[in-house]
Every structure is written in structure tokens, then in C-alpha cells.
Amino acid sequence: MKQVWFAAAAMAALSLSAFGAQAREDHDHACLDAACTTQALFDMIDAPAAGGGEPASLESPHYGTWGFDVAGMDRSVKPGDDFYKFASGTWDANATIPSDRVRFGNFDKLAVLSEARTKAIITEAADSRSTDPDTVKIGAAYHAFMDEALAEKLDAKPIAAELDGVRKVKTKDDFTALxxxxxxxxxxxxxxxxxxxxxxxxxxxxxxxxxxxxxxxxxxxxxxxxxxxxxxxxxxxxxxxxxxxxxxxxxxxxxxxxxxxxxxxxxxxxxxxxxxxxxxxxxxxxxxxxxxxxxxxxxxxxxxxxxxxxxxxxxxxxxxxxxxxxxxxxxxxxxxxxxxxxxxxxxxxxxxxxxxxxxxxxxxxxxxxxxxxxKPRWKRGVATVNDQLGEAVGRVYVARYFPPESKAKMVDLVGNVRAALKVRLDNLSWMSPETKAQAQDKLAKFTVKIGYPDTWRDYSKLTIKADDAYGNALRSAAFDWRHDVERLNGPVDKKEWGMTPQTVNAYYNSANNEIVFPAAILQAPFFDPDADPAVNYGGIGGVIGHEISHGFDDQGRKSDGEGVLRDWWTAEDAAKFKVQADKLGAQYSAFEPLPGAKVNGQLTMGENIGDMGGLAFALEAYHASLGGKPAPVIDGFTGDQRVYLGWAQVWRAKQRDDSLRQQVVSDPHSPAYYRVNGTIRNQAGWYKAYDVQPGDKLYVAPADRVDIW
Structure with missing residues (x-):
């Protein structure tokens, strides 16, 4: 089932079914970045190269000598006053948003890389004489979109039949059928x-x-x-x-x-x-x-x-x-x-x-x-092909860019973060033994998907033509719908993925009780096998913890280990959870990224809980990974300090004002700035790591901090 976060790519702003986009957006999955909403992910997949019209390098990025961009810091800022700027202030002051984008940061930087890699795959297919069915379709889809001369010649003709269908409607009931x-x-x-x-x-x-x-x-x-x-x-x-x-x-x-x-x-x-x-x-x-x-x-x-x-x-x-x-x-x-x-x-x-x-x-x-x-036409063309034939492109992407050792290391990292939550659940002072047992059962039943699906999508029933860009979009949407309809009375396909491997994101699916990490996110600054482990735990470890936390956020906690929507909490524990969640909501609702545009603490509740839990689990997993040995000090930073720097580095981003105003009313993710400062100010480990004291601007008194997981 094609999910909302990439269903809209070919349509730029709307999916073919304007109804369906809103519906799935609310109910399917919780994902890591703002990219899981319709328009936002179109921007992510269609991310531009910083240099303009040409694609970026195909090489994975690296940061500094130990996985962190020290040069991007602003050490004139006290960590306790503005940790985002302390970690990324110089980068923020010097970075520019490319003219064909509304946002640019480290998520987007990897999206640039994914775009460049998929462009190479797609254009090779377009130039190939291969008879492989998927390769032929990839090439045809790209040719169709890139044929600007044909688009000019056809003008509005591709939609003439649909407009004619509207004109022929005579009654309200006929319109309902339409x-x-x-x-x-x-x-x-x-x-x-x-x-x-x-x-x-x-x-x-x-x-x-x-x-x-x-x-x-x-x-x-x-x-x-x-x-x-x-x-x-x-x-x-x-x-x-x-x-x-x-x-x-x-x-x-x-x-x-x-x-x-x-x-x-x-x-x-x-x-x-x-x-x-x-x-x-x-x-x-x-x-x-x-x-x-x-x-x-x-x-x-x-x-x-x-x-x-x-x-x-x-x-x-x-x-x-x-x-x-x-x-x-x-x-x-x-x-x-x-x-x-x-x-x-x-x-x-x-x-x-x-x-x-x-x-x-x-x-x-x-x-x-x-x-x-x-955006240049080729970028829109790449996004279109990724939308219509995402797993066909993804299969080649994985073969070229996702080594088996990356998957193996991710399996270990997920296991370590999961173990950290298991210990935290055992030690929760506010939760009763009855609810703890249910929570542990749910944690034990989590399914983990890493990199790519075990079974690739079969596109044999999808017709793609090299001279019919709009028809390809219609047939692609119909193909996905009919795929869903055909299996309506059958069992849920638990092996299916809601994102392609080349997507820079991650998600939790409550019905499957699963966490999913596509290949494209498993590189720096999230994960670098050559980086300091503390930075990796702050990056991909925090991402892993974030997705696990979605199983226990204000909505995820309503489903059990089998994915069943039911109340498995004692009334007392649910009440205690709500007190902390409401306190967190009030904190975020006070944030005002632009005059008159405040974060909606209720809309962003699940993502904020995900960030809070994810970072806390990552820190404890890092501690456990040390095996009782002291963490090394690197460039004057302790291990714990580097975990928090790794988290902050992930969320570097600059955003245009209109886009930011749109995000705060329509997106369940808080703006990047608050995913750093809003999260760390509730973390006891951050206060200890950076000696944050009363009087510092981010300081929150212990009694007022939110501590759920």
C-alpha cells in the first residue's frame, strides 16, 4: 500500500485523491521527520543539490574527525542558554536554503544524496536497452515526465476526458458516483x-x-x-x-x-x-x-x-x-x-x-x-518515478549503496537501545507491576525492519507509457488502490513497507507493532561506522529510540503487543501518564518560532514524547555499550556530551517563514530548533553533562521537568 508520505510526489502538492491524503496522514504511521506529511516529503525526496541544477556527489557524507562538525558550533553560546546554537550556531549563521527549497538541513542533505543516487539509477534505465520489465518501466516513466515538448503540445488534453465527465453530471447522486x-x-x-x-x-x-x-x-x-x-x-x-x-x-x-x-x-x-x-x-x-x-x-x-x-x-x-x-x-x-x-x-x-x-x-x-x-524538471521527474516505481528503484539502490555490514550493525544498535528501554521499564517508579508487564510484553514483540523489504513489490500489473505522464500517474494510483482492494478479505501483509529504501526517514506502525529504518537514513550524520560511538548513539540511537517510543507515546500506548487497539493500562497509571503528557504539551505550546505562530503541543505530542524517550534510551544504551569502562574524552568533550551533540547535529535545519507557519498548524512534528532545545531541557543527563544551572535560559526546575519513560 503506497503511503501518504510518498503518494503525493508525482502530484507536487496533492495526491490524486485529495481525500485519501488527509485520511492516511492521520491514521497510518508515526514517522521521524516532518517529511511524513504529504507536501513535506515531496520536498524531502525532491531535495536539491546545494550547487543548483546538477546532482550532488554519490559519496556518503562525513562530519569532522570523529563524526561531529565541530566547526559548525558556536562556543560563544552557553549550552544551558541555547543548546541548538551551541551545537550548530556557526553552521546556522552561514548556511543558506537553496532557492528551490523551503527547508535545508541534515535530513535534506541526505535527501540530496538519495536524489542524486536515484537520478543515476533512473537515467541509466532511461538510456538502457534492457528488456527487464521494471527497468523498462522506470525509463518510460522518466521519459514521459521529461518530455516537455509533448506536454506543451498536449496542454490540457490529458485531463479533457475527466473534465468532460464532470460536465456531463446532471444530478447530485451522479456527482456522488463520480x-x-x-x-x-x-x-x-x-x-x-x-x-x-x-x-x-x-x-x-x-x-x-x-x-x-x-x-x-x-x-x-x-x-x-x-x-x-x-x-x-x-x-x-x-x-x-x-x-x-x-x-x-x-x-x-x-x-x-x-x-x-x-x-x-x-x-x-x-x-x-x-x-x-x-x-x-x-x-x-x-x-x-x-x-x-x-x-x-x-x-x-x-x-x-x-x-x-x-x-x-x-x-x-x-x-x-x-x-x-x-x-x-x-x-x-x-x-x-x-x-x-x-x-x-x-x-x-x-x-x-x-x-x-x-x-x-x-x-x-x-x-x-x-x-x-x-525545481529543475529532472528533480521533479526523479520524484515522479520514485513515487510510481519506488521499490523497483529501491532494489537497485540497495544493491549499490547499502552494504550488508550496515544492516548487521543496525541490528546490534537496535538491540542495545531496546535493552535500555527494558531496564528503564523495570525501574519506572510511577508505573504499577501490572502495566509494566504489559509494556514489557509489547516491547518484546516489536518487529524491526532495516534497510529494505524481504519481498519486493510486483509491478507487472502496472502499465507505464513513455508518452503519457498524466496517464502514468492515474494508473499508478489506481494500481495501488486495486492492490489494496484485492486483498481486502485476506490477511494483513506484515512484510510490506510503507517507505522505499531510498527514503530519508523512519517510522513506527502501531498495527504491526514495528519500527522501520530505510537504507537511506543509515549514514552520517545519523550513522557512520567510522564515527565516535557516542555520536552514533546520539544520532541513529536517538532515531531508534524515537521510533520505539512511538509505541508508548500518547497514542501508541493505546495498542498492545499484537497491535490491537485496547486499554492495557491500569486507571491509576493512565492518569499519571496523562499528567506528564499534559505538562509536556504545555511546554511545547509556549514555544513561538515566529510572531503569532506557536507550536501546538497537542498536535505534536506523539513526536515530542518520541524525541524525549528516544534520546533518553540512546544515552543509556551508550552507557551500557561501554561495558563498565570510562568513556574517552575527545576534543574536550565527554562521552555524554558527545551523545547530546550527536542528537543536536541531526536536527540542524533552516526553514522559510511561510513553510514554518504551515508546519506549526499542519504537521505533528515540532520545528527542528525545538526538537533540540525542547527535548534536552527535560533530560537529567543533559543538566549533568553540561553543568546547567538555575539562571541558564533553558533551565527547568526538577519538579517541572517531564519524565515519562
């Missing part, structure tokens, strides 16, 4: 379905339903005065695309479309609400679902979706459904048709002629995120 085609076409839906493991029976797949339909990054963009200018620009963009496709009354329709989406935004749950697994698991019969949404013909919708006959749906944002159904019923059909025409054009724009490409870039990248310059 939206049912969203998983296999460029159409969008205000309410729809997706397939994933049943969270209360995770060995089987289930059909989930959620509401969607928004074209801006979050409901706040419609409802908060802070984003009024962006909303106005959005209306102009809607009118522009409707004009480009020759739709009637583009300005009037654009105004009606934005008003319609504003109503949908008002009915939608907040992102913090949408991540609450207790509230988003509402199984219903089809009859109950229909009763919840009068006027929305689910029978016709599902028939168009190619699903087999089903009698059970798990509704996520259940209280929003009747509101959305009423909005849908009250909205004139002509407005809905104009909305659908815009959705088709918006989703397809990056693969059409220059006038569509430029319009999409100007609004979605430049206006919304502050990106000054469009």
Missing part, C-alpha cells in the same frame, strides 16, 4: 474511503471512511485571520486554473468554491482531534453510515470505487460526517462541478504544459511555502 472514482482517477471527494489494517483486529484489513475536500494545507487557512492573505491568493489561483481549462464564470465559481471549502473546514476536526485513536475508531454498518449522512448516496459511491460489497466501515471523524453531508446537500450542483474541475486541474497541473506548471508552482510552492524558485 466522487466514488477518486481512488482510480484525478477526481476528489468530500467523503470517501481508504483501506488499512483494522486497529482492533490488525491481522485483517478494513475499510475506513473520512471527510476531506480541502485545497489549502489545513482548516486554519480558511478560518484564522493569520492566513487571510493566503486564502485570498487561493481564490485567485482557483479562478486561474478554471480559466486555463475554459470553465464557465471562473471568478464567480472560484468565490463559490472557496466558500464551499470554508464550510467544509468549519465542519472538519482539528488535526489534534484527528490523531486521537479512541475517537477515530467508530465501526458502522453501511446502513448506519447512510443514516449518518442523509443525501449522500454511499451505495453509488462505493459501486464506483471498485470495492466489493461491504457491510462494515470504520468511520473516523464521525461527528463531522452529518455536517459535511448537509453542506454537500445544500451546495448547488454547478458549484460542486466547478470544484471538481478545479481539483482535477490542480492535481494534474505539475504534469501538464508550462502554464499549468507555473500556476501550480506560484501558488502551492511560492505563495504557500515561500519557495522562490521552481
Amino acid at each position: 466522487m466514488g472514482k477518486s481512488p482510480t482517477t484525478g477526481y476528489a471527494s468530500v467523503m470517501g474511503v481508504y483501506i488499512q489494517a483494522d486497529l482492533k483486529a490488525p491481522t485483517r484489513y478494513a475499510v475506513y471512511a473520512n471527510n476531506g475536500g480541502l485545497g489549502l494545507p489545513d482548516r486554519d487557512y480558511y478560518l484564522k485571520p493569520d492566513f487571510a492573505a493566503k486564502k485570498t491568493a487561493y481564490e485567485a489561483y482557483v479562478a486561474q486554473l478554471l480559466t486555463l481549462v475554459g470553465w464557465d464564470k471562473p471568478a464567480d465559481n472560484a468565490k463559490a468554491i472557496v466558500a464551499f471549502e470554508t464550510q467544509l473546514a468549519e465542519a472538519s476536526w482539528t488535526r489534534a482531534e484527528r490523531r486521537d485513536r479512541d475517537k477515530t475508531y467508530n465501526p458502522m454498518t453501511l446502513a448506519q453510515l447512510q443514516a449518518l449522512t442523509p443525501g449522500y448516496d454511499w451505495k453509488r459511491y462505493l459501486a464506483s470505487s471498485e470495492l466489493p460489497q461491504i457491510d462494515r466501515v470504520i468511520v473516523t471523524t464521525n461527528t463531522a460526517f452529518p455536517k459535511v453531508a448537509k453542506i454537500y446537500a445544500d451546495t448547488p450542483l454547478d458549484t460542486l462541478k466547478a470544484w471538481q474541475a478545479f481539483k482535477v486541474a490542480d492535481g494534474a497541473a505539475p504534469m501538464l504544459s508550462k502554464r499549468f506548471v507555473d500556476a501550480s508552482f506560484e501558488f502551492r510552492n511560492k505563495t504557500l511555502s515561500g519557495q522562490p524558485e521552481q
Whole structure:
């Protein structure tokens, strides 16, 4: 199942199903970096080389003489006042964000490397005379996207059939049936379905339903005065695309479309609400679902979706459904048709002629995120191929760039960090023996995936043509949907991966109770076999601990060792956990990276707990690795100090203001600066390592520090 973090790459800003992106974003996996959200990962996979249009070196990076960039520090800053700047202040002062990016840091630096490596793989396939089916498809997909002359010649013709389908709709029920085609076409839906493991029976797949339909990054963009200018620009963009496709009354329709989406935004749950697994698991019969949404013909919708006959749906944002159904019923059909025409054009724009490409870039990248310059076409082409044939490219990537010894060393590191948590669980003073036993059982049942899948994806049923870029995107989305539909009544494929090997990220999947580390992240600054072990523990050790911690964060803790969503906590222990979690949420909600833009401590709760636990586990795992021997002092830094420096080095990043404002309202990850300073100020080991005292700006009194795991 193609997951949301790379489903949108070919579409630049939206996946082919605008509904599906929002749905999966909320419910699938917890991942390490902001890259697991739709637009953010497109940036990560499509990361530019620092030098501009040409790809970066294919060699893995190295940092300093012992794995840390000492030259990037600012030693004029006290560690206790600003640890991020102490560790990376000189780097931060001198680094620039490439003009075709909205963010640049060490995650992005590795994404540059992954992009360069996959470009080499893809272009070789495009130039090859090989008859290997996957190689042929990789080459054809790249040729199709890179054929700019053909795109200019075709202009809007690739979406003509879909627009014609919208024009032919005569009734609201016909329009509902049209939206049912969203998983296999460029159409969008205000309410729809997706397939994933049943969270209360995770060995089987289930059909989930959620509401969607928004074209801006979050409901706040419609409802908060802070984003009024962006909303106005959005209306102009809607009118522009409707004009480009020759739709009637583009300005009037654009105004009606934005008003319609504003109503949908008002009915939608907040992102913090949408991540609450207790509230988003509402199984219903089809009859109950229909009763919840009068006027929305689910029978016709599902028939168009190619699903087999089903009698059970798990509704996520259940209280929003009747509101959305009423909005849908009250909205004139002509407005809905104009909305659908815009959705088709918006989703397809990056693969059409220059006038569509430029319009999409100007609004979605430049206006919304502050990106000054469009990415070169080859970068967008590489992202597109990685989206459509990710594991076919990944298989070659692994053979070239992921040596077996790296996997073996990762197995050891995971084991060490896992052992550290086992000891910490035994020693927790606030948790009862009953809950501890359940927690230990869950930890023992963790599955670990490293590098690449054991079984590669079979693309034999996917048709890719060298002269049909948009058709390739449609067929790729339909291929993934039909793959999910075919196995709906079968067992969950526990061997499947939600990321490609060339993805610079990691994730935890609660339904499988698994932690997953793609090959591309297993290099410096996260992991360098030649680096000081303390830096590796602060880097990849912290990442490992972060993903393990997701199994015990505010949502992950709700599933047991088999991945079943159930309450395995005593009431007293759950209450104690909540006190600490609320305290952490309040800490992060006080952070204000830009004037008027505060971190949402509830939305970022899981990731913040992941960071806190991950770094603590990594430090203890490092201590255990010393085998009772004292840690060496390197360049005047103790072992513990170097662990914290390794953590800080991972999160170096600069970000454009518009992108940062978008992140704080729409992304479950805190900004990079607070993933350093917000995390270490609660760690007792950091105070000891750097002799942090009252009066230092990051100092938090012991009674006010958060200590969960």
C-alpha cells in the first residue's frame, strides 16, 4: 500500500485523491521527520543539490574527525542558554536554503544524496536497452515526465476526458458516483474511503471512511485571520486554473468554491482531534453510515470505487460526517462541478504544459511555502518515478549503496537501545507491576525492519507509457488502490513497507507493532561506522529510540503487543501518564518560532514524547555499550556530551517563514530548533553533562521537568 508520505510526489502538492491524503496522514504511521506529511516529503525526496541544477556527489557524507562538525558550533553560546546554537550556531549563521527549497538541513542533505543516487539509477534505465520489465518501466516513466515538448503540445488534453465527465453530471447522486472514482482517477471527494489494517483486529484489513475536500494545507487557512492573505491568493489561483481549462464564470465559481471549502473546514476536526485513536475508531454498518449522512448516496459511491460489497466501515471523524453531508446537500450542483474541475486541474497541473506548471508552482510552492524558485524538471521527474516505481528503484539502490555490514550493525544498535528501554521499564517508579508487564510484553514483540523489504513489490500489473505522464500517474494510483482492494478479505501483509529504501526517514506502525529504518537514513550524520560511538548513539540511537517510543507515546500506548487497539493500562497509571503528557504539551505550546505562530503541543505530542524517550534510551544504551569502562574524552568533550551533540547535529535545519507557519498548524512534528532545545531541557543527563544551572535560559526546575519513560 503506497503511503501518504510518498503518494503525493508525482502530484507536487496533492495526491490524486485529495481525500485519501488527509485520511492516511492521520491514521497510518508515526514517522521521524516532518517529511511524513504529504507536501513535506515531496520536498524531502525532491531535495536539491546545494550547487543548483546538477546532482550532488554519490559519496556518503562525513562530519569532522570523529563524526561531529565541530566547526559548525558556536562556543560563544552557553549550552544551558541555547543548546541548538551551541551545537550548530556557526553552521546556522552561514548556511543558506537553496532557492528551490523551503527547508535545508541534515535530513535534506541526505535527501540530496538519495536524489542524486536515484537520478543515476533512473537515467541509466532511461538510456538502457534492457528488456527487464521494471527497468523498462522506470525509463518510460522518466521519459514521459521529461518530455516537455509533448506536454506543451498536449496542454490540457490529458485531463479533457475527466473534465468532460464532470460536465456531463446532471444530478447530485451522479456527482456522488463520480466522487466514488477518486481512488482510480484525478477526481476528489468530500467523503470517501481508504483501506488499512483494522486497529482492533490488525491481522485483517478494513475499510475506513473520512471527510476531506480541502485545497489549502489545513482548516486554519480558511478560518484564522493569520492566513487571510493566503486564502485570498487561493481564490485567485482557483479562478486561474478554471480559466486555463475554459470553465464557465471562473471568478464567480472560484468565490463559490472557496466558500464551499470554508464550510467544509468549519465542519472538519482539528488535526489534534484527528490523531486521537479512541475517537477515530467508530465501526458502522453501511446502513448506519447512510443514516449518518442523509443525501449522500454511499451505495453509488462505493459501486464506483471498485470495492466489493461491504457491510462494515470504520468511520473516523464521525461527528463531522452529518455536517459535511448537509453542506454537500445544500451546495448547488454547478458549484460542486466547478470544484471538481478545479481539483482535477490542480492535481494534474505539475504534469501538464508550462502554464499549468507555473500556476501550480506560484501558488502551492511560492505563495504557500515561500519557495522562490521552481525545481529543475529532472528533480521533479526523479520524484515522479520514485513515487510510481519506488521499490523497483529501491532494489537497485540497495544493491549499490547499502552494504550488508550496515544492516548487521543496525541490528546490534537496535538491540542495545531496546535493552535500555527494558531496564528503564523495570525501574519506572510511577508505573504499577501490572502495566509494566504489559509494556514489557509489547516491547518484546516489536518487529524491526532495516534497510529494505524481504519481498519486493510486483509491478507487472502496472502499465507505464513513455508518452503519457498524466496517464502514468492515474494508473499508478489506481494500481495501488486495486492492490489494496484485492486483498481486502485476506490477511494483513506484515512484510510490506510503507517507505522505499531510498527514503530519508523512519517510522513506527502501531498495527504491526514495528519500527522501520530505510537504507537511506543509515549514514552520517545519523550513522557512520567510522564515527565516535557516542555520536552514533546520539544520532541513529536517538532515531531508534524515537521510533520505539512511538509505541508508548500518547497514542501508541493505546495498542498492545499484537497491535490491537485496547486499554492495557491500569486507571491509576493512565492518569499519571496523562499528567506528564499534559505538562509536556504545555511546554511545547509556549514555544513561538515566529510572531503569532506557536507550536501546538497537542498536535505534536506523539513526536515530542518520541524525541524525549528516544534520546533518553540512546544515552543509556551508550552507557551500557561501554561495558563498565570510562568513556574517552575527545576534543574536550565527554562521552555524554558527545551523545547530546550527536542528537543536536541531526536536527540542524533552516526553514522559510511561510513553510514554518504551515508546519506549526499542519504537521505533528515540532520545528527542528525545538526538537533540540525542547527535548534536552527535560533530560537529567543533559543538566549533568553540561553543568546547567538555575539562571541558564533553558533551565527547568526538577519538579517541572517531564519524565515519562
